[in-house]
Amino acid sequence: MIYQGISIKGAAAYLSAKTLFLGAAALVVVAGGVLLFGGVSKNTGETLTVERQDFIQEVSLSGKVIAARDVNLGFSQGGRVSRVYVKIGEAVSVGRVLAEIENGELRAAVLQKKAALEREKATLASLEAGTRGEEIAVAEAEVRSDETAFLQTKSAIIDEIKDAYTTSDNVVHNKIDQFFSNPRSTSPQLIPFVNDSGLKNTLENERVLIEALLAAWQKETADLTTVSDLSLAVSRAGDNLTKVSALLSRANAALNTAIPSQSMTQATIDTHIANIATARTTVNTSASALTAATTAWKNAADALEVSKKNLALKRAPATASDINAQLADVKAAEADIARAEADLARTLIVSPFAGIITALDAEVGQIVASNGAAVSMIGNGAFQIESFVPEVNIVFLELNDAAVITLDAYGESETFAARIISIDPAETVRDGVSTYRALLQFDGTDERIRAGMTANVRITTEEKSDVLAIPQGVVTERGGKKYVTVREGEGIAEREVTTGAVSSLGNIEILSGLNEGDIVVLSE
Numbered sequence: 359m360i361y362q363g364i365s366i367k368g369a370a371a372y373l374s375a376k377t378l379f380l381g382a383a384a385l386v387v388v389a390g391g392v393l394l395f396g397g398v399s400k401n402t403g404e405t406l407t408v409e410r411q412d413f414i415q416e417v418s419l420s421g422k423v424i425a426a427r428d429v430n431l432g433f434s435q436g437g438r439v440s441r442v443y444v445k446i447g448e449a450v451s452v453g454r455v456l457a458e459i460e461n462g463e464l465r466a467a468v469l470q471k472k473a474a475l476e477r478e479k480a481t482l483a484s485l486e487a488g489t490r491g492e493e494i495a496v497a498e499a500e501v502r503s504d505e506t507a508f509l510q511t512k513s514a515i516i517d518e519i520k521d522a523y524t525t526s527d528n529v530v531h532n533k534i535d536q537f538f539s540n541p542r543s544t545s546p547q548l549i550p551f552v553n554d555s556g557l558k559n560t561l562e563n564e565r566v567l568i569e570a571l572l573a574a575w576q577k578e579t580a581d582l583t584t585v586s587d588l589s590l591a592v593s594r595a596g597d598n599l600t601k602v603s604a605l606l607s608r609a610n611a612a613l614n615t616a617i618p619s620q621s622m623t624q625a626t627i628d629t630h631i632a633n634i635a636t637a638r639t640t641v642n643t644s645a646s647a648l649t650a651a652t653t654a655w656k657n658a659a660d661a662l663e664v665s666k667k668n669l670a671l672k673r674a675p676a677t678a679s680d681i682n683a684q685l686a687d688v689k690a691a692e693a694d695i696a697r698a699e700a701d702l703a704r705t706l707i708v709s710p711f712a713g714i715i716t717a718l719d720a721e722v723g724q725i726v727a728s729n730g731a732a733v734s735m736i737g738n739g740a741f742q743i744e745s746f747v748p749e750v751n752i753v754f755l756e757l758n759d760a761a762v763i764t765l766d767a768y769g770e771s772e773t774f775a776a777r778i779i780s781i782d783p784a785e786t787v788r789d790g791v792s793t794y795r796a797l798l799q800f801d802g803t804d805e806r807i808r809a810g811m812t813a814n815v816r817i818t819t820e821e822k823s824d825v826l827a828i829p830q831g832v833v834t835e836r837g838g839k840k841y842v843t844v845r846e847g848e849g850i851a852e853r854e855v856t857t858g859a860v861s862s863l864g865n866i867e868i869l870s871g872l873n874e875g876d877i878v879v880l881s882e
Contacts, residue, residue, distance in 0.1 A: 404880040405845060406828065408872050413827055415820035415859060417754050419796075421745030423765070423811040426799070427711055427737030433459055434704035436728045444715050444733070454709045456733050457720050461705035468698045475691035482684040485676040497669040504662040511655040512584045518644075518651040519595045520579045525644045526602045527572055529637040534565070534609055537622065537630050542569055550616035550627060557615075561608045568605055571598055592652050599645045606641065610634045713737040736809060740800045743776060743813045746786060746793035754819040755781060761798055766812040775801040778817065820859060822867075828878055830866040833857060842868075845877040 437459030444456050484493075535541035537549045546565045552558045575598055582591055613631045618624040707720075717734035726732060743763065747755060755778060763774040782795040798815065800807065833855065834841050841852040855871030872878070 405877045406880060408826055408828060408868070408874055408876045408878060410824045410826060410874055413820075413822040413825040413859070413865070413867060414818060415754070417747075417751050417817045417819055419745045419747060419751075419815040419817065421743040421798070421813045421815055423741050423807060423809055423813055424744050425713075425736030425809045426740055426742050427713065428716075428809075429710060429735060430717075430731040431456065431707045431710075431733045431735070432730045433457075433707060433726055433728060433732060435459075436726060437461075437705060439720050439722050439724045439726055442718070442720055442722055444718070446715050446718050448715050449738070450709045450713060450715060450735065452709055452712045456707045456709055456715070458707070459705045459726065461702055464698065464702040464705060468695065468702055471691065471695040471698045475688065475695055478684065478688045478691045482681070482688055485681050485684050494669070494672050497665070497672045500665045501662070501669050504658065504665045508655075508658040508662045509584060511651070511658040512588060514651045515588050515592060515648075515655050516582045516584070516586075518648045519582060519591055522595045522599055522644045522648055523572075523575050523579045525640055526575070526598060529602060529606065529641060530565075530568055530572060533630075533633045533637045534605065536633070537609075537613070538562075538565060541565060548612065550613065550622045551619055552612050552615055553617070554612075554615060557608065557612055561605070561612050564601075564605050564608065568601065571601060588655070592648065595648060596645065599641055599648070603638065603641050603645075606634055606638045610638070707733050709735065711737050740803055741807050741809060742779070742800070743798040743815060745796050745798065745813075745815055746788055747781075747796050749785070749792045749794065752781070752794045752796075755796065755817060756819070757781065759817050759819060761815050761817040763798070763800070763816075764814045765807070766814070767808075768806065770814075772806075774804065774807070776815075777801065826868040826872055826874065827865045828868060828872070829880075830860055832878055832880060833866060842872060843879040844872070845879060850879050 440458055440460045442457045443454070444450060450456065531541075539547045539549055544566055546562055548558050548562055575594070578591065578594065582588075610631065613627055613634065616622070616627050618627060713735045715733065715735050718732075719730075720726060720732040757778055757780070759778045761776045761778065763776050764770045764772065765774070776798040778796055779799045780797045784794075785792045786795050787793070798817075828842070832842055834852075840855050840857055842855050843850055844853050853871050856869040858867030858869045860866045
């Protein structure tokens, strides 16, 4: 079997190699006799006998071992590295978390969303199964409890309204009236002398109005029950407290400008001022208590309304629209989880495949930017060979062509099988030469193979058997035709031939013009 090869260094190297081969071939013929070509003529020079043989065409390349899968990984968002789970050279499985940045809030958000989903699913299951009697009983008890609480807040409102009246009555009759003469009449008079006659008149007029207000308010509070219009009663009580507070404010202003006299000394004035300050605080406290009681009453009313609706819902059978609406809520909760998990995933580096960590540029505490390479890895399994094929040789290569590989690390005695798995359609210019990137896949895994090793590649591009072939240097060409000198009887003659494929080492396929057993004259 004759193995031929094509050098990757181009046509010039190709012709040089061919010339060297032809010289060597001639020497082999002389030395080997019938071993290859059938012998040498004793009288007419060197000859060879045409024989059928195996014809193999190969392309020789150099390349580099690369990982079948390699990737540089980074965070989708910037942040401070909180954990690094791997080290260089460590084997990792697909889906393993390699590193992460600070993400406590995002993890909590995922848990919250999952809890919300469970609630929605539970509600859906309840709708589909229907409400149990025990649940209805619980809902009824909740309504009764809320009704009791609501009544209690109504009673508390009434108490605060009555307390507001009592406070106001005490402030007016026991504090303000101390510095009025005839305070409850239609013409009360301010005792201390005040230069501001307008303020004095206003204060005296308001004292008359307050007396009427207190009388009406007393009757209203006496008639208040839990079935009364408490909203109206609260509103009036608030207005009344505001008017009493305004009267206290003007009384304070009048006392602060009062002029001491025999009828009212400065000491007495100061006492009244202190009493008015205390009264104002008391009125404000009463107003705050009324506001708080009103808020509690409204909250209790809302809670009772919710519990009643819940009871009605439990008593009513679930409709198709109810179930569909709840299904939509479940899907919305699932979408919320997906969004929360996507946000969390942006803070993680996860192995996309099983492999080996080859580089690590992340440390705990380090601030990293988004999309920067923090972890590099290569995949497990078969390695590949990357080779750049000159354009003069690319025409010989096809996908799935078999190849024999040797690695410089192990010498030519160790061979590995591979096949072409891809050829780039576009050129890659290397050192000014057009080349095409080809990838070869090792047929199997071998622990000795490492990424980065230099590979020598022999690719079988054509294989034939039972082929007539002679050294290409024997063929001459004139006028577009090809000829070979052969022995015919006792003489020699030129015979026109048709040729086929040519290997880089000099053998050319003869398609017609020669027959097996013909004697080709190499030299005369």
